[in-house]
Amino acid sequence: MGTYVLVASIFILLLSGQPLAWVTGLVALAFTFGWFGDNALPLVTARIFGFITEYSLVAIPMFILMAALLDRSGIAKDLFNGMRVLAGRLPGGVAIQTLIVAILLAAMSGVIGGEIVLLGILALPQMLRLGYDRNLSIGVVCAGGSLGTMMPPSIVLIIYGLVGGVSIADLFVAAITPAMLLLGCYIAYVLIKCLRDPSLGPPMSKEEHAEESVAGAVRSLIAPGFIVFAVLGSIYTGVASITEAAALGVSSVLIISLLRRELNTKMLQDSLTHTLETCGMIIWIGIAAAVLVGVYNLMGGNRFVSSAILGIDAPPVVLIMVMMAILLVLGMFLDWIGIALLTLPIFVPIIKQLGYDPIWFGVLFAVNMQVSYLTPPFGPAAFYLKSVAPPDITLKHIYTALLPFIALQMLVLMLLLFFPQIATWML
Numbered sequence: 001m002g003t004y005v006l007v008a009s010i011f012i013l014l015l016s017g018q019p020l021a022w023v024t025g026l027v028a029l030a031f032t033f034g035w036f037g038d039n040a041l042p043l044v045t046a047r048i049f050g051f052i053t054e055y056s057l058v059a060i061p062m063f064i065l066m067a068a069l070l071d072r073s074g075i076a077k078d079l080f081n082g083m084r085v086l087a088g089r090l091p092g093g094v095a096i097q098t099l100i101v102a103i104l105l106a107a108m109s110g111v112i113g114g115e116i117v118l119l120g121i122l123a124l125p126q127m128l129r130l131g132y133d134r135n136l137s138i139g140v141v142c143a144g145g146s147l148g149t150m151m152p153p154s155i156v157l158i159i160y161g162l163v164g165g166v167s168i169a170d171l172f173v174a175a176i177t178p179a180m181l182l183l184g185c186y187i188a189y190v191l192i193k194c195l196r197d198p199s200l201g202p203p204m205s206k207e208e209h210a211e212e213s214v215a216g217a218v219r220s221l222i223a224p225g226f227i228v229f230a231v232l233g234s235i236y237t238g239v240a241s242i243t244e245a246a247a248l249g250v251s252s253v254l255i256i257s258l259l260r261r262e263l264n265t266k267m268l269q270d271s272l273t274h275t276l277e278t279c280g281m282i283i284w285i286g287i288a289a290a291v292l293v294g295v296y297n298l299m300g301g302n303r304f305v306s307s308a309i310l311g312i313d314a315p316p317v318v319l320i321m322v323m324m325a326i327l328l329v330l331g332m333f334l335d336w337i338g339i340a341l342l343t344l345p346i347f348v349p350i351i352k353q354l355g356y357d358p359i360w361f362g363v364l365f366a367v368n369m370q371v372s373y374l375t376p377p378f379g380p381a382a383f384y385l386k387s388v389a390p391p392d393i394t395l396k397h398i399y400t401a402l403l404p405f406i407a408l409q410m411l412v413l414m415l416l417l418f419f420p421q422i423a424t425w426m427l
Contacts, residue, residue, distance in 0.1 A: 091195055382398040
């Protein structure tokens with residue numbers, strides 16, 4: 001009964017329009033003192049202290065700051081313009097180029113919202129100008145920009161490693177192949193659509209293609225390549241930990257921006273402000289969720305959920321599918337941070353009890369959260385793009401355009417579910 005009242009309270013309060021952090025915190029305090037009395041205050045303080053002193057959290061503001069600096073520098077813009085030479089005169093080439101730029105941006109920062117906005121400013125107008133199908137252009141921008149949930153250094157994977165108590169470096173290794181598989185599915189879809197009907201993605205004209213310089217395109221890849229190597233290379237070679245690699249990434253962007261004469265006081269101030277606002281949201285949600293999960297576990301809620309799922313008379317893979325379905329439904333209404341902090345402390349022990357690899361489940365979770373970025377009615381990718389899209393593009397247009405890409409995400413999710421070695425073969 002406590003579980004039903006707790007979940008219902010959260011959703012009813014969310015309907016009032018209050019932020020998730022305040023809703024979760026209020027419910028957590030109500031159940032803490034209502035269930036255990038006034039002497040339960042040390043439970044609240046202990047959970048808060050345990051969360052905010054977690055060393056792995058240091059990586060999050062660093063990666064967010066790196067993404068903010070990239071958004072405000074010309075590095076990403078030059079990368080997109082330089083990659084135009086790869087588009088050539090291939091049908092759908094600019095869309096494919098956009099997807100490749102998206103995966104490179106994901107590998108540089110791991111933060112999603114900024115990528116979608118950036119691609120919406122750079123790529124969407126160009127594709128529409130070239131006569132690309134509107135739905136294809138919108139889907140490529142949103143789906144490509146959401147690759148940051150999968151491609152290391154993904155903030156989603158960092159949070160999962162923190163909450164699930166597993167190696168973040170192993171999660172990064174396991175996520176690379178699924179991320180590239182997802183990218184390959186997107187590219188294959190664009191190619192098939194545009195080869196069957198070139199009017200959906202008209203090739204660039206000979207005049208436009210002649211203006212592009214191969215040498216300029218190569219130069220545009222140097223700075224992003226250096227940043228990717230500084231972050232991922234230092235992690236995979238064992239030179240740096242996740243937090244140290246995040247600091248290396250910020251230092252790399254600062255140095256390159258300084259050499260390009262783009263670094264100024266306003267750029268730093270705006271980037272730091274954005275970082276503070278984003279981290280504040282994450283920390284407040286984390287504090288509230290930590291208290292809520294702590295009191296819920298003391299109430300016996302984790303045992304209730306575990307027994308309910310394990311009590312289903314079905315093969316273990318069906319139990320995993322039930323958990324995936326719960327995450328998909330929650331993804332329609334809640335932010336991924338709240339979903340992670342509320343569900344993973346309960347789901348990960350069940351995964352271990354079933355004998356599955358929590359690293360593999362972490363990759364499943366990341367793909368699931370990528371689906372949540374596109375699915376209505378919450379679908380933050382749609383709102384990110386709407387903020388910079390032409391006025392004639394409505395949310396209805398965006399959600400309609402996303403349906404094929406959601407289907408591709410679900411396909412990859414099912415492949416990972418039934419073929420775990422796709423994620424674990426490099427571990």
